Amino acid sequence: MTQKITTYLWFDHQAEEAATFYTSLFAGSRIVRVQRNGDAGPGEAGTVMLVEFELAGQRFLALNGGPHFTFNEAVSLYVDCEMQEEVDELWARLTADGGEESQCGWLKDRWGLSWQIVPSRLPELIADPDPGRAGRAMQAMLRMGKIDIRALEEAAAAG
Structure with missing residues (x-):
């Protein structure tokens, strides 16, 4: 098809x-x-x-x-990653040779195309039914470049 x-x-x-x-x-x-x-x-x-x-x-x-x-940030490719290792590998490869790190899981590759490298765990944590957990996860994410699953989970649990 x-x-x-x-x-x-x-x-x-x-x-x-x-x-x-x-x-x-x-x-x-x-x-x-x-x-x-x-x-x-x-x-x-x-x-x-x-x-x-x-x-x-x-x-x-x-x-x-x-x-x-x-290219500009108005359009990006969103990649759903199951594991931190996938986040780490894609982040390293896409920012190599002239790519640029940004914040909240965003980066630009060497051609200027924007990507969002997002672990599946992030939307789960920021949509937690406990507003305190969700808020702490969101605040942690806002301080990150590359998303760190363990740091997000620790922040969410730190109530």
């Missing part, structure tokens, strides 16, 4: 490099198709125009569209 809605990412000229990197991060990921420019353009014949790829079964398109547009 074809995915009805697909995220379309605009890169200057690094679409294939980015798609290759992203597919290395998640099991069940792959490059589906690389479309090259023909003699009619829009880019130089033979260069990559569009890359179709899947991340954990979700389809994406990456375009080499030139420097006209760049």
